[in-house]
Structure formats: structure tokens, C-alpha cells
Amino acid sequence: MEETKYIAIDQARPKEEKQYSYLNLGPTHPATHGIFQNVLKMDGEVIVEAEPTIGYIHRAFEKLAERRPFYQVTPLTDRMNYCSSPINNIGWHMTVEKLLGVEIPKRVQYLRIIIMELARITDHLVCNAVIGVDTGALTGFVYMFQQREHVYEIYEEVCGARLTTNLGRIGGFERDFSAKAWAKLDAFLKGFPVVLKEFENLLTRNRIFMDRTIGVGGISAERALNYSFTGPNLRAAGVDYDVRVAQPYCSYEDFDFSIPVGTQGDTYDRFMVRQEEMWQSLNIIHQAIKKMPEGPFHAAVPDFYLPPKEEVYNNMEALIYHFKIVMGETDVPKGEVYHSVEGGNGELGFYLISDGGRQPFRLHFRRPCFIYYQAYPEMIKGSMLSDAILTLSSMNVIAGELDA
Amino acid sequence: MESNKAELIEKIIDALKEKYEDQVLGIDSPYEFLTVSLKQEKIVEIIRYLYDHPDTRFQFLTTLCGIHYPDQNSIAVMYQLHNMVTNQRIRLKIFLPEDNPVTPTITPIFSGANWMERETYDFYGVVFQGHPNLKRILNVEEMIMFPMRKEFPLEDQVREDKSDKMFGR
Amino acid sequence: MQTVSLDNVIVSDKPEGLEGAGFFATSLEKVVGLARKNSIWPLPFATSCCGIEFMATMGAHYDLARFGSERLSFSPRQADLLMVMGTIAKKMGPVLRQVYEQMAEPRWVLSVGACACSGGIFDTYSVLQGIDRIIPVDVYVPGCPPRPEQIIEGIMNIQRLVESESLRRRNSPAYKAMLNNYGIE
Numbered sequence A: 001m002e003e004t005k006y007i008a009i010d011q012a013r014p015k016e017e018k019q020y021s022y023l024n025l026g027p028t029h030p031a032t033h034g035i036f037q038n039v040l041k042m043d044g045e046v047i048v049e050a051e052p053t054i055g056y057i058h059r060a061f062e063k064l065a066e067r068r069p070f071y072q073v074t075p076l077t078d079r080m081n082y083c084s085s086p087i088n089n090i091g092w093h094m095t096v097e098k099l100l101g102v103e104i105p106k107r108v109q110y111l112r113i114i115i116m117e118l119a120r121i122t123d124h125l126v127c128n129a130v131i132g133v134d135t136g137a138l139t140g141f142v143y144m145f146q147q148r149e150h151v152y153e154i155y156e157e158v159c160g161a162r163l164t165t166n167l168g169r170i171g172g173f174e175r176d177f178s179a180k181a182w183a184k185l186d187a188f189l190k191g192f193p194v195v196l197k198e199f200e201n202l203l204t205r206n207r208i209f210m211d212r213t214i215g216v217g218g219i220s221a222e223r224a225l226n227y228s229f230t231g232p233n234l235r236a237a238g239v240d241y242d243v244r245v246a247q248p249y250c251s252y253e254d255f256d257f258s259i260p261v262g263t264q265g266d267t268y269d270r271f272m273v274r275q276e277e278m279w280q281s282l283n284i285i286h287q288a289i290k291k292m293p294e295g296p297f298h299a300a301v302p303d304f305y306l307p308p309k310e311e312v313y314n315n316m317e318a319l320i321y322h323f324k325i326v327m328g329e330t331d332v333p334k335g336e337v338y339h340s341v342e343g344g345n346g347e348l349g350f351y352l353i354s355d356g357g358r359q360p361f362r363l364h365f366r367r368p369c370f371i372y373y374q375a376y377p378e379m380i381k382g383s384m385l386s387d388a389i390l391t392l393s394s395m396n397v398i399a400g401e402l403d404a
Numbered sequence B: 001m002e003s004n005k006a007e008l009i010e011k012i013i014d015a016l017k018e019k020y021e022d023q024v025l026g027i028d029s030p031y032e033f034l035t036v037s038l039k040q041e042k043i044v045e046i047i048r049y050l051y052d053h054p055d056t057r058f059q060f061l062t063t064l065c066g067i068h069y070p071d072q073n074s075i076a077v078m079y080q081l082h083n084m085v086t087n088q089r090i091r092l093k094i095f096l097p098e099d100n101p102v103t104p105t106i107t108p109i110f111s112g113a114n115w116m117e118r119e120t121y122d123f124y125g126v127v128f129q130g131h132p133n134l135k136r137i138l139n140v141e142e143m144i145m146f147p148m149r150k151e152f153p154l155e156d157q158v159r160e161d162k163s164d165k166m167f168g169r
Numbered sequence C: 001m002q003t004v005s006l007d008n009v010i011v012s013d014k015p016e017g018l019e020g021a022g023f024f025a026t027s028l029e030k031v032v033g034l035a036r037k038n039s040i041w042p043l044p045f046a047t048s049c050c051g052i053e054f055m056a057t058m059g060a061h062y063d064l065a066r067f068g069s070e071r072l073s074f075s076p077r078q079a080d081l082l083m084v085m086g087t088i089a090k091k092m093g094p095v096l097r098q099v100y101e102q103m104a105e106p107r108w109v110l111s112v113g114a115c116a117c118s119g120g121i122f123d124t125y126s127v128l129q130g131i132d133r134i135i136p137v138d139v140y141v142p143g144c145p146p147r148p149e150q151i152i153e154g155i156m157n158i159q160r161l162v163e164s165e166s167l168r169r170r171n172s173p174a175y176k177a178m179l180n181n182y183g184i185e
Helices: A061-065 A074-078 A082-100 A106-134 A138-158 A179-203 A207-213 A221-226 A232-237 A267-290 A309-314 A316-327 A368-380 A385-394 A399-403 B002-023 B043-052 B113-124 C028-037 C049-058 C093-102 C114-118 C148-163 C173-181
Strands: A021-025 A037-043 A046-053 A335-342 A347-354 A362-366 B024-028 B035-038 B060-069 B074-083 B088-097 B102-104 B127-129 C018-020 C023-025 C042-046 C081-085 C108-112 C139-141
Touching: A037 A385, A046 A368, A046 A385, A061 A074, A061 A362, A074 A082, A082 A106, A082 A335, A082 A347, A082 C049, A106 A138, A106 A179, A106 A267, A106 A385, A138 A179, A138 C049, A179 A267, A207 A267, A207 A385, A221 A232, A221 A368, A232 A267, A267 A385, A309 A316, A347 B060, A362 B060, A368 A385, A368 A399, A368 B113, B002 B024, B002 B035, B002 B043, B002 B088, B043 B074, B043 B088, B043 B102, B060 B088, B060 B113, B088 B102, B113 B127, C028 C148, C042 C049, C042 C093, C049 C081, C049 C148, C081 C093, C108 C114, C108 C148, C139 C148
Parallel strands: B035 B088, B102 B127, C042 C081, C081 C108, C108 C139
Antiparallel strands: A021 A037, A037 A046, A335 A347, A347 A362, B024 B035, B060 B074, B074 B088, C018 C023
């Protein structure tokens, strides 16, 4: 049989070079909640590579902190993870207390736990509501922001501010929780679980939501650990690391709670881990209220805790302390200390080097968002554009914490 | 529990001294946090050794940052590692000369060090040899100075309406 | 349940004009102003903490939608009001400028938060000390972050500006001179 003279079509045509298109996602984009930019190299609808650019809201926190006395650094820490600012504030205060070697009374620790768990709830509310919005479910968002208003009212009773709270002082709180604060907290604890259950019913077994989020943006536990992930993102990948359990601070060892862990590390797992963590936070708050001890609402740190005004006007010592604190004449031990707390996004660490002066010599924030956002190009490689959007919103990247 | 922890720390120090005694400049435990100051030459080897050695197994990089000591004319790089199984942390510090801070990268061991090293480069000018993409990350790319160094001013120099006398710059 | 009767419905004031059976005559400016002020489409340029307070303002409790801003537009070509909320770093400045230039006249700018108005607490090398260094601003809302009530008052001030603006303002030489000051053609 003579050889066929026909050659296959794809051999006849000259090989064309594959052409990629570049899509710029951000920095201003409705779906990137925060300003960061990704230049996506796309093969049709599939993403081949991504190059992130951050720094669009770099406010030089670490350099600013070197210029401010210790109690003035608290408003800076607020503005890092602004969805859950009390956790940042309390973490910073605990770092300074560690440096000074201050013993904190039990009541202060339990009150701090209540506030931190409330803040964790608000952070996860925003993240989960936003995952819903990015899949098109806008109802959950409106309900969840209504609940955030109730938490804001509790914050207002405790410290006076809604969002960037500047809560507490080095040593404890400015004032004890008033009766109104307790009443609002009780009302919240009664009303919130009902709405959270409604939100769950909307999304967790919703066919569309599950189809869009299961298997999307997954990461394995080994890669996550290599990228230094912490927090809900790491727990969704299967590693049960939680700073509250590994290095208990602020009396967390007295409480009985479990850490939800996922299996695949995809968007659905992250959503469910955060959802379950909210229930666990409610559990912790109930336990704290039941076991609340009596006692002072602040430790005795006269070098940093402003004395009450009646004493300043009547008592010589209090006047001198007031003057020394405001003018910054207090002595601080030299040393370097690292303290970490479990923030809404993971291990939020404060590395403080003090040289004895009234300002930190060096303050470095270990920001979880900054560290795990590096893995984003790897997580979206080979997925479609809409999946990339969902992965981004489920990672809970908060621009203030990313750039600091 | 306490003796357990002390034993662990002993083992770590022994493992380190067994092979790299000459590289260790000082061992300390400020606020119960094991801190080791090292010479710069073999830092990547030492981190790899601590990653693999059965007594240490520091397989999680918590953070990496730079520190400027103007009195000693040096820029330090601080690595903080964590062993999640035994819950032990360690801090390694190396000191680099201010006018030429160069050190090899640890991205082959920890992928998470990628952006952390870029941030240290951006703020202090520390050049990490072998880094896949060493360019500025938080500041504007055209910036020529390294802002976290102590001599760099904090405030925006363009602003003319704030008087130095009142605002204490 | 309160029944709605004509006693507790608030009707906005009608502009001055000539009225009769089946007609109402007034100047075009007033009618256009009334229509525009109640249907401003904002572009929320939310960068940081003030963005979260804006989300709370859009939520059910403080409801910005009742002022006519139900439809947020993320495309500058379809927006009337640029709400800049949050810190603008020098890296972000050119992006903000580009977004402003893409908006079609008439356009207004609302600067929400201390950082957008003047740099706020961040007097640093990397933060733009106020967006009015690069784009013209109509209303400033101070606060860190401002309460939703303050943001709403900012919007109401914008509404007052929109209502009372002359139809010829955007073509007048004074306006063009101001834009030239900023280097915008």
C-alpha cells in the first residue's frame, strides 16, 4: 500500500505561539476588598500566572512607632486589622506588660477575653459576609452588618469608639464594664445566635454556594506551613495550630473550647472554619461571664496608667505620676520581647526592642495577612477568574494589615 | 513540665554547638525566649541544619525583620523560627555591616521568607543573594533611600504648613 | 403598626415657580438640581478603616440608599460622586487621579476621614497629606473614622451643593482655571 500523501491538519499548519492576555485586577476593584493589585496572565479564561503588587496603603507604622511613647502606639495598632481592632490593642498592651513584668488581675484577663472574642466574631462576620457577596448573595451581608452594629454599641459602652477602638490601657481597662454594657452584651448573646443560624441556613448547604466554593483555591498543609500561614487559613488546610492553645495568654487555659479544622484548605473549608469559630467564640464568652471573678479592673502600673482625676487634683503622688507619664519621664527596662496573640487572621506578633527610652527602639509587627498573601499566586494558578476572586475574599486580606 | 522545657533547650543548644560552635556569638534568653546571635557566614546552613536535625526541627518561620543599630554601625537581621510539635521557639540574629549589608536568602527553605526579605530590603537595604524577585514591596519603586534606617526622617518633607517649633519634628 | 397617612409623609419642598391647573413652571436649573440631588450615584473609593464605616453606612441601620444612592457604581464613567474614604498613599495617588479624570462632568468629590482630608495621624514619608493636593474636593468630612451620621451629613452637604449649582458652572472660565491649577485639562 502506498504511503498516504495526506498529512494531518495540525501538522500542516505552522505552529502558532500561544498568546496570553494580561488582565489588571485592581487596585480599585469592587471585589478586592482593600487595595492591592494583581496582574493576571491569562490563557483565555484560565489564569496562568499572577503578580501581586501591594503597598498602596503603606503608612509606615513601624517607623511611626519609633517616634511615639508606648501608650500612643495603641491607636496605630488599631488601624492594622481594623475589622477587629480590640485584638490588636490588647495584644500590644500585653507585649508592653510582658516587657515591664506586670501581673494582670484575673478580672482584667476575663474581660479582655470577652472583648477579644467579640472582636473575633466581628472579623469573621465581615469575611463570611463578603464571601457571600462575591458569590452574589447580598442578603447575608446586610444581616451581618446589622449584628456588627450591636457589637459597636458594646464597644462604645466600654471605650467610647466604634471601629478604631484604642481600647484599654497598659495594665487593664480605663473603666469597669458598666451595667449598660453588661445589658447590651446579654442582649447580643441572646439575639446573635438566631441570626447566625439564619445566615448559616442561607449559605452552608446552598447548592450554588457549594458548587462555587468547594475545590476552589485549595492549598495543602505542607505548602501552607512552608508559606508560614497561620489562623483560619492554616486550620482550613488541616493543621490545628492556634496561639490560644499553643501558648495560652490572658487565662485562655481556663476555658474549654475546640478548634475547628478543615481538610482540603479550599474556600468552603475556610468559610466553615470561620463559621464554627464564631460559635466557639460565643461559647467562650458565655463561660467567661459565668466565671467572672471580682477584682480591680486594672493592674497597678503607676508608671503607665494615668491616675483618676480626683486623685490628681488632691494627691501629690498622683500628680507627679500624671506629670511623669504625660511628659514621658518614666524608666522602662531594656530588652527585647516577642508576644503573639491569635488575631482574626492568625498569629499577630509584636516584636519590641526597648532601649530604656520612652519610645520603642524597634517595633516589628508580625502581620499574618502580609505573610499568607504571598501564596495567592500559587493558589489561583490554573483556576478561572471568578474562582480567583472568591479565593481572594475567602483569605480575608485586610489592606491595613497587609501594608502597615 | 519546666524541666522538660529546660531539657529541650539544652538539647537545642547542644545540637547547635556540636557543629557550629565557632559561629555562635552569644546565647541568651530574654523573657524566656531563646536568642542566639550568630556570625553571618553560614546562616543558611545553620537554618537548614535546625530544620532537619531531629532534636530541633524548626520547620516554621514565624517572622524575619531587620534592625538598625546606628551605634554599632550594623544592621541586624532577625529570624524567628518555631517548632510546632514541641512548641519551642528560637530567635537567630546576624549582624551585617551598615555600608554593605549582604546575606544569602532562605527562600529555598521557607517559601514564606520571600516577601519578608523583600520588606527587609525595602526598609533597610539588606541585599539577599539568590532571591527570586528582590525589589521594593511596600514603598514606591523609584525610591532610592531606605526609610527605616534611623537617619531617614519620618515626616513628609514636602509639607510646608506645619511649623517645626509647634510639632516637634 | 403605624398606618401611613398623608399626615406623616414628608414631601420635599418644591422650587419657586408658577403653578396652575395641570402645569408647573420654574427655571430649568431648579428642576435639574432637584432631580440630580436625589439620585447621586457614588463611587466608593474605600481604602481603609473609613471604608468599613462606609459599609456600615450602606447597611440597614444607617441606610444611605434613602438619599438616592442605592446604586453604587464602581466604574468611574457611570458615577457622579467620588467618595474617597481612607488613607491615600503616594503610591496610590496616580491611581486616584486617573479615576477622577475618567469621571464625566458634573462630578463631585467627597473626602471622608482625616487621612483623605489632610493625611490624618500619618504624617509620614509615604502618605499623601490630603487628596486636595491632587484633585479638587467639594466636601470634607473629618473624623477618624467619622461616624455614619457624619458621613450622611457630608452627603447632605453634597446634596445642597448639587441642588444649588448653576448649569453653566462646569463650562465657566473660573472652573476651568481651577482644574488647570491641578493640572487637569
